[in-house]
Amino acid sequence: MIRLLFIALLLSFQPVSAQRELDIEFDQDELKDRYEINVLRFYLMSLQFHVSGCEWYAEENSVHLIDLEDASSWKIQLPKEFGKSSIDSISFLIGVDSTTNVAGILDGDLDPIKGMYWAWNSGYINFKVEGKKLDSETKFEYHLGGYLPPFSTARRVSLARNPQKKRMTLRLELKQFLDELDMKELTEVMIPGEEAVLLSDQLSNRFSFD
Amino acid sequence: MSSEQHLQISEWPKPVYNFEQNPITEDGFQLGRKLFYDPMLSRDNTISCANCHLQFTGFTHVDHAVSHGIEGRKGTRNSPVLINLAWNSSFHWDGGVNHLDVQAINPIQHPAEMDNSLSNVLEYVNDSKEYRSAFFTVFGDSIATSSSLMRAISQFTVSLVSSNSKYDQYQRGEVDFSNQEKRGLKLFEKHCNSCHTAPLFNSNEYASNGLPIDTAYNDLGRYGISKVGSDSLKFRIPTLRNIEHTYPYMHDGRFKKLREVVQYYAEELDREAPYLSEKLKTEMKLSDNHQKDLIAFLCTLTDRSFLYNRRFGFPN
Numbered sequence: 001m002i003r004l005l006f007i008a009l010l011l012s013f014q015p016v017s018a019q020r021e022l023d024i025e026f027d028q029d030e031l032k033d034r035y036e037i038n039v040l041r042f043y044l045m046s047l048q049f050h051v052s053g054c055e056w057y058a059e060e061n062s063v064h065l066i067d068l069e070d071a072s073s074w075k076i077q078l079p080k081e082f083g084k085s086s087i088d089s090i091s092f093l094i095g096v097d098s099t100t101n102v103a104g105i106l107d108g109d110l111d112p113i114k115g116m117y118w119a120w121n122s123g124y125i126n127f128k129v130e131g132k133k134l135d136s137e138t139k140f141e142y143h144l145g146g147y148l149p150p151f152s153t154a155r156r157v158s159l160a161r162n163p164q165k166k167r168m169t170l171r172l173e174l175k176q177f178l179d180e181l182d183m184k185e186l187t188e189v190m191i192p193g194e195e196a197v198l199l200s201d202q203l204s205n206r207f208s209f210d
Numbered sequence: 211m212s213s214e215q216h217l218q219i220s221e222w223p224k225p226v227y228n229f230e231q232n233p234i235t236e237d238g239f240q241l242g243r244k245l246f247y248d249p250m251l252s253r254d255n256t257i258s259c260a261n262c263h264l265q266f267t268g269f270t271h272v273d274h275a276v277s278h279g280i281e282g283r284k285g286t287r288n289s290p291v292l293i294n295l296a297w298n299s300s301f302h303w304d305g306g307v308n309h310l311d312v313q314a315i316n317p318i319q320h321p322a323e324m325d326n327s328l329s330n331v332l333e334y335v336n337d338s339k340e341y342r343s344a345f346f347t348v349f350g351d352s353i354a355t356s357s358s359l360m361r362a363i364s365q366f367t368v369s370l371v372s373s374n375s376k377y378d379q380y381q382r383g384e385v386d387f388s389n390q391e392k393r394g395l396k397l398f399e400k401h402c403n404s405c406h407t408a409p410l411f412n413s414n415e416y417a418s419n420g421l422p423i424d425t426a427y428n429d430l431g432r433y434g435i436s437k438v439g440s441d442s443l444k445f446r447i448p449t450l451r452n453i454e455h456t457y458p459y460m461h462d463g464r465f466k467k468l469r470e471v472v473q474y475y476a477e478e479l480d481r482e483a484p485y486l487s488e489k490l491k492t493e494m495k496l497s498d499n500h501q502k503d504l505i506a507f508l509c510t511l512t513d514r515s516f517l518y519n520r521r522f523g524f525p526n
Contacts, residue, residue: 101308102308102309103309104228104231104309104310104311104312104360105309105311105312105356105357105360105361106356106357107355107356107357111355111356111357112312112315112328112356113328113329113332113356117312117315119307119312119315119316119319120302120306120307120316120320121306121435122306122307122308122309122312123308148435148436150438151437191437192437193437194437
């Protein structure tokens, strides 16, 4: 009897244990000797997963604000239907798509209260990083956004991984991104335009998936 | 007032505003009106939307070239009229705002206007019993969010429809124009209507009318938003409805009188000014009498049933 109950319990817990998570991280340890990061906040939107042997699966209402100040935002629960199926690729938008940028006022992660919205030039800031370069004490603020052509800045990124690995991690190589910038010339980007486009292109190469 | 009412002005184009996303109700309109006239929205509780948008002057700041916010801080542009906003596809002189429902964030946050934050305003309305009950009635939730707050304000501002001027009555065959007004209408159709297009008397476009840059502001207009060189010195083409009462004129309020405006277009405009609209490159030949006729016509765009409609005034 007890044995049966035990099996029943095991079975009933199974769907819960099958729920997958996507971990998001950045190279905090690698960069801390060179940079102090005060603000790091960005949108991941329109997530799609490729399940081995299957089609792309698109997450519904897929908008995630990842925020240094909110540890829970660095974990994304995947829909239950994924079960244990192995995911070999991910595709996502860094930032907010143009349809959402003209949709008016929105709540949740897209609420302008989150500090990721420009009111004077309506539109979302896709990616925001603020901090200091330690050796030269150079302060920097990069707010990347803008959806109007020719200066649209949301970037779609597609990455593959080894499907055998159990944990799934999307990693931002922030040190590389910052190292690549010429902080003597450019310490601030606060508006849409050429610079925001250039930095968004560079940023789109600084994600890895494993 | 219903959503449909906006859509049923015969001969008018279809509104840009999506009423399905924010259906206008009487309660919603009244909630928006209350917010519009509430100085508690500003950081020091001194200024409401109505300070710079006065009903009797077409919801602009009469006699102020540029407006001042809290503590007398001055802005850099003339306060725009709030007339027939449902037909606008962008807002502000540079068109930087792409949707009516996100416009009000600007005056709330701007340091030279209300210098407040959305969170503070939400905290204030959510602390008020009266507002909580109103938000519940309109949106089914007594806790206001950014979205319900902004949409409530839009319910009022989008309802500010002016469609009953003497010009409209003339079009409907209800009144006749004087001979001077008729001559003015002809001149208007020839020289002005291609940008200030009837029946809305605006265009959802940006153009430079050749005004020399005001070095106090160095305002490049649309370029500041688009960063596209050819957009330099371009501003939104505003509506001329109720123009008799919305002085001073232009994006920086540099002209005090309507006759100065007409005189500028007729006599002073530099046809070789950089970025000048193609439509302004040919000279307008307007004699003094022509100019008077044109002004007589412009005064037919005054809509008293709009400017003095008690529904749009300070709530009781």
